[in-house]
Amino acid sequence: MDWSFVLTQTLTQAIGIQAIIYCLAAIGLNVQFGYTGLLNFGQVAFVAAGSYAVGVIVLTFDLSLWLAILVGIVVATIIALLLGIPTLRLRADYLAIVTIAFSELVRLTVRSIAFRDVFGGAQGLNGKLGQDFHDTNPLPADFQSLPILSWTRQDLWVVIVGWILVAFFTFLVWMLVRSPWGRIVRGIREDENAVVSLGKNVFAYKLQALILGGIIGAFGGIVWAVAKQSVQPDTFRPEFTFFAYTILLLGGAARVMGPVVGAILFWIVLAGTGEFLGQAIQAGWIDFLQPTDVGNIRFVLMGSGLIALMVFRPQGIFGDRRELALDAK
Amino acid sequence: MPSNDTVPGAQGEAARAALANVEARPGAPKPDPIVIADHVRRSFGGLTAVNVEHVEIQRGAITALIGPNGAGKTTFFNLITGFDDADEGKWSFNGRQVAGMAPYRLARIGMVRTFQLTKALSRMTVMDNMRLGAKGQTGERFFAAIFPFLWNGQEKSIAERAMGLLERFNLHEKVDDFAGSLSGGQRKLLEMARALMANPELIMLDEPMAGVNPALKQSLLGHIKTMREEGTTVLFVEHDMDMVHDISDWVIVMAQGSVIAEGPPDAVMKDQAVIDAYLGAHHDAQLTETGEALTESADGDPR
Numbered sequence A: 001m002d003w004s005f006v007l008t009q010t011l012t013q014a015i016g017i018q019a020i021i022y023c024l025a026a027i028g029l030n031v032q033f034g035y036t037g038l039l040n041f042g043q044v045a046f047v048a049a050g051s052y053a054v055g056v057i058v059l060t061f062d063l064s065l066w067l068a069i070l071v072g073i074v075v076a077t078i079i080a081l082l083l084g085i086p087t088l089r090l091r092a093d094y095l096a097i098v099t100i101a102f103s104e105l106v107r108l109t110v111r112s113i114a115f116r117d118v119f120g121g122a123q124g125l126n127g128k129l130g131q132d133f134h135d136t137n138p139l140p141a142d143f144q145s146l147p148i149l150s151w152t153r154q155d156l157w158v159v160i161v162g163w164i165l166v167a168f169f170t171f172l173v174w175m176l177v178r179s180p181w182g183r184i185v186r187g188i189r190e191d192e193n194a195v196v197s198l199g200k201n202v203f204a205y206k207l208q209a210l211i212l213g214g215i216i217g218a219f220g221g222i223v224w225a226v227a228k229q230s231v232q233p234d235t236f237r238p239e240f241t242f243f244a245y246t247i248l249l250l251g252g253a254a255r256v257m258g259p260v261v262g263a264i265l266f267w268i269v270l271a272g273t274g275e276f277l278g279q280a281i282q283a284g285w286i287d288f289l290q291p292t293d294v295g296n297i298r299f300v301l302m303g304s305g306l307i308a309l310m311v312f313r314p315q316g317i318f319g320d321r322r323e324l325a326l327d328a329k
Numbered sequence B: 001m002p003s004n005d006t007v008p009g010a011q012g013e014a015a016r017a018a019l020a021n022v023e024a025r026p027g028a029p030k031p032d033p034i035v036i037a038d039h040v041r042r043s044f045g046g047l048t049a050v051n052v053e054h055v056e057i058q059r060g061a062i063t064a065l066i067g068p069n070g071a072g073k074t075t076f077f078n079l080i081t082g083f084d085d086a087d088e089g090k091w092s093f094n095g096r097q098v099a100g101m102a103p104y105r106l107a108r109i110g111m112v113r114t115f116q117l118t119k120a121l122s123r124m125t126v127m128d129n130m131r132l133g134a135k136g137q138t139g140e141r142f143f144a145a146i147f148p149f150l151w152n153g154q155e156k157s158i159a160e161r162a163m164g165l166l167e168r169f170n171l172h173e174k175v176d177d178f179a180g181s182l183s184g185g186q187r188k189l190l191e192m193a194r195a196l197m198a199n200p201e202l203i204m205l206d207e208p209m210a211g212v213n214p215a216l217k218q219s220l221l222g223h224i225k226t227m228r229e230e231g232t233t234v235l236f237v238e239h240d241m242d243m244v245h246d247i248s249d250w251v252i253v254m255a256q257g258s259v260i261a262e263g264p265p266d267a268v269m270k271d272q273a274v275i276d277a278y279l280g281a282h283h284d285a286q287l288t289e290t291g292e293a294l295t296e297s298a299d300g301d302p303r
């Protein structure tokens, strides 16, 4: 049993590219759901918008990555308006239904044969998607690896910029939620009619929150496309959104640091159990599992962990139990 | 505190004087109406919840809207304030036609309401609840929000004003508590104070006294009179006849969706139609001082 391998792999993934992508998606959800109370069950559509903006602009149209990022932001905004305008005046459930349906619609559209020339069909878009970004890599060309964390030169640069993005958006959210803007948005989560009765245009604030959360999610998708140099339609399944929610609840919704802590924890649990079980099976400690079971078992463990968390610490790692108690009234 | 003064102030005298010559009949025109509503109708399926032909609310006065459960008072509030859509009808606020206007815009132009089921924002502090009420905040705009120096000063003056109101409503010691930790009566007070943060021209209170203890009721009456003294028009729904009698300058009675009577409190409470529809023959328990009329009307009932 190679303990050091389990540890380094777990640590590398805990703060790795996947953690960053999910963290960004969860920061977006925190704005929408955590603070504003909007049930967006289609966050993956915004992530896909970011990824496909990079894929389509860079690969299909052969334009620059920087333009692609701009397009990603614009497309995320358009999606938010498209989903928000018809539903945000209605009861909260409508947004939930429409967003989850829309996210599947996006996935099925981009993988369809009809649009293969643009989106690449089921194979997606593969090529030098992030070249413009990787060309800016300041790390020495003979860079091998950090002591414990096993990233390539290219991945390390993505990880560095990725965490800078996380820090930036976390800071932005922190600034916003402690402002009068944040007060309105939290009020909407509590009781939107009360906020309306005080003369606030609740609909506009909900749209703003949906757009902001969507754009942050799209940055997750941009990081993904740049890091993997590939965009695959079937990575944008609804479970992506649910993992992002898991992360948010793990860290604590409506906590500025919730998504960061949640994402790291999520990947520690997921990667840690995966690596551990894989090693344990190899070493013959566990004989009732096959190596192919590991992928599924870790989600079973994650689910059990989440249930345990909801029972014993429903406010999440960072949440304030006092606040939760008030909900019952 | 002056707010606990039960003697009507100058504005109260003026309001009563202005209404002295108004006919006591449904739909009576007022000398200086702030709200005029015409043919306002709202039905839920087969049930006509509101069907008001004509009603006017006098500016600067305290008007009570009373009537039995299910009379349509809350629905009427919802329609006028834009929280519900009328099937037909038009109404004006300050001379401006406002039917169909979004509720937040109505609030902005000065028509602010509270709710029968109190809407305290539980997981926000009392102070944040109050601050939310203030109008025209720079920091409420997305891009200004991220630059605190743009709104810090305003935030301070809002907090000061909020503190003043909280003291008046005896909530100043709760300022940093979550609103959800307040008692039911305290939440009513908070909601009223929060509405005042918006500097309303017309404040519409839906059962402000429900669940408030007698001692507090007295000071609430004082607060409402203070609102009138400060130039705010008050329209309130209430089942507590003591309160209605004590503070209102004018009373409008609704039953089954329509206005069935209007008039000064004393006259309305003697009105046979009102007694039949709402007060009942034994409502005199609370009104013994002014209740001679009851025995009269019980004896001399022409019908």
Ligand SMILES: Nc1ncnc2c1ncn2[C@@H]1O[C@H](COP(=O)(O)OP(=O)(O)OP(=O)(O)O)[C@@H](O)[C@H]1O
Pocket (backbone or CB within 6 Å): B044, B047, B049, B067, B068, B069, B070, B071, B072, B073, B074, B075, B076, B116
């Ligand atoms: N959303 C609704 N759907 C269906 N019926 C409704 C709705 N809202 C109110 N009603 C009906 O309309 C009528 C008037 O209700 P409303 O709440 O306005 O009464 P109210 O005068 O405020 O009564 P109370 O003094 O009990 O608060 C009632 O018969 C009620 O059942």
Ligand SMILES: [Mg+2]
Pocket (backbone or CB within 6 Å): B073, B074, B075, B116
């Ligand atoms: Mg009512």
